[in-house]
Amino acid sequence: MSLKGKVKWFNGKKGYGFIEREDKEKDVFVHHTAVRDAGLKYLNEGDELTFEVENGEKGPSAVNLQKA
Template structure:
């Protein structure tokens, strides 16, 4: 699966989640703090540019994983 580029819409470090808006349009992707930590990213902030993959969880919902910060 090809990675998707997008922009962090918001990320709440207290609640441990946020959303990323994909550059190619479509619905925003949920991102959980555990995916950020597993990716080795120090933190996500509004308007950060990222590359990521989408994973479908056991509940059928999609979320962003394998995040990389873009310059």
Template sequence: MAIGTVKFFNLDRGYGFITNEAGGPDAFVHITAVERAGLGSIKEGQKLSYELETGKNGKTSAVNLADAS
């Protein structure tokens, strides 16, 4: 699992981005992944562990989120 910090998350729009501590591109995160993890919401600066998954549309997003604080 990757570890990263929430760079941005807009609850109204239902998406945001996580910056990976190991470097590389930021990971897109959708509200459905947050809800599936039982987190309710995530906040800028929060540390999370996550996995990357490629969807049917070919885009990569963060899934299996867990608080890593």
């Protein structure tokens, strides 16, 4: 299921950030590998995205990112 949201923050040096969901549910973790896999180099605060949530060992994270 595709969701929409905006990048709350992303730290390239740390390699992760968070996406604020449009539906106001809990913010979603995003790892630099998901950014790379989407063919993106960086996420900027406020970038609008569509994404899916995958539940991993450390909790939910955003995958299949696309800039909206």
